Amino acid sequence: MILPDKRLHLLLGLLLILAVIASLWPVWLSLWWLLVLIAMSLTIGDALLLLSPARISIARKLDTTLPLGRWQTVSLELQQQGYRPLHLRVFDHVPDSMKFDQLPLSMRLPPDRKQTLCYRIRPQRRGNFRFPKVQLHIRSPLHLWRRNHYCTIQSNCKVYPDFTGILNHGLPAAVNRLGLPGLRNQQRRGDGQDFHQLRDYRHGDTMRQIDWKTTSRLRKLISREYQEERNQQIIFLLDCSHRMASRDGELSHFDHSLDAIMRLAHIAGRQGDEVGITTFGGPGWSIPPAHGQQGFNRILEAVYDLQPGIAAPDYHHAAIQLLQRQKKRALVILLTSIQDQDNDELQQAVTLLDHKHLVVVASLLETPLHQGLDEPVTGFDQALYRAALNQFLLERQKSFDSLASRCTMLIDTPPAQLGTALVNSYFQIKRSGSL
Structure with a gap:
């Protein structure tokens, strides 16, 4: 479809002004008609030139795997087989869950020459995504008209948890040399089992x-x-219920949990242990423990497109299912967001698991709730909110105190610090020899 461009609107506006002048001074009327005929000829000729088929080829260069939350560069390579330069505005149809920068792009594309344009994207959701097409606004030679041209170029990519930093960090046994924030060196060489x-x-x-x-x-x-002992097994018991969809900054509690799982899975694999994962509160499936990079890759491929569901967590059922699948003693790390109404059911589940396995419960703090404690109380409504918040946190702490006696270790941490807390706990347990 051909559409008028900005210059055509300006031309029509200019002719309208001249028409008013010619109506006031008839001596200029013949000149006005001459200008109208010239403008019509140019406009029609410019439109006919734009109607000629656009022979443009486009190639998109995009990594097939992208890390969540990191800016990545996408390039578009354009070439046309025409006889005149084309003036284009280029827009790539990026998936809705990705931020983009530097789009649309304007360019002049000479005939029989390749030109490359680059823009940036930032994935904000994990999973499989498709780039369906590229949209071009082609301008006529005189920039009086423009038309849309769509090039179907399908590119597929997978967005994984951001494990780039995990692979660069190496082993926390050398944490002091690597300078990783928050991790503690738990062992001196020579100690172990x-x-x-x-x-x-x-x-x-x-x-x-x-x-x-x-x-x-x-x-x-x-x-x-x-x-330290090797060939021990670690099972992540991951809550996929609705409460894990709570957000902390740009990432959800579920995303933070996956980042922490991938960090510890990589480290444990490098230590010679086997890692596996079981989910509950949503799609219930299990990946059995495996060694090293194989275990890391299997977990990564299983969880990269996993999203929290709308069901409530069933801790008791999850514990029974895990006991049926996992016969060898293992370190079971339960990742969830504990609320006070979970107390009885969660304690029963932890007690079941603790008969055979070593259980660590990791709960994610609701950061906005704790930030609310620092807000000033300036009125009656704020006072009611503060009182309700204090009561909620008090009941939550009672649940934690009761649960702490049932499991080997209880972690209560802001989502952004979960990975560090899990790694510290892992090395503390390994050093103690309790597994």
Whole structure:
């Protein structure tokens, strides 16, 4: 469809002004008609030139995997096989769940030459997405007309949790050297549960580490060096209910939980442990534990398009299902958002799991609620809100105190700090040898 452009509106406005002048001074009437004929000829000729088919080819260059919440560059390569330059405005149809920058783009495309345009996108939701087409506004040579031209170019991509920082961080056993915020170095080399090797005594070695038989034979102090147990299993029990859809900044509690899971899965795999995942409160499925990169990849492919549902969490059913699937003793990490009405059911579920497994419960704080404690009370309505908020937090704390005696470890943390808290807890449990 051909549409009038801005210049045509200006031309028509100018002719209208001249028509008023010619009506006041008839001597200019013949000149006005001449200008009208010239303008009509130019307008019709300009429109006919725009009607010629546009032979434009476009190629989109886009990574097939994108990290959630990070800006990425997309490039469009355009080429036309015409006889005259084209003036274009280019708009790529980006999926609704992605922010974009630098669109639409204006350009002059010479004939038989390739030109590349770039813009940026920022995915805000995980899953599979499709870029269906590119829309062009082609201007006529005199910029009196324009028409839309659509090029169907389908590109598919997957948006994963942002694990780029996870892979760059390496092992928290060297956290002091890497400078990762919040992580604590829980172990000094030589401590652990599994015997690794004999070596010369070093200052700081404990009496437990000294091998007295070898020391007597060699007549010098020899220490045993231990390493943490390997081939242990870690199961993430992930809440997919409606309450995990609560947002903390740009990400939901569910997204923060997935980021924390992927960080710990990567680290545990590098430590020689097996990682798996089971979901509840939504689509209920299970990925059995696997070693190293295989376990990490299986979890990543399973959860990258997973979204929280609308059901309520059923902790008791989730515990029974996990006990039926998981026969070997494992570290079970339950990720959820605890509310005071969950107390009885959650305690029963944790008690069931604790008979056979080591249970860590990680709950995400509702950050806006705690921020409300810092707001000034300036009226009666604010006072009522503050009183209700304090009562809610008091009941929540009672639930936590009661639950703390039922599980090995209870984590209550803001969503953005969940990954760090889980890693610290993992190394603390590994060092204790309780698994």
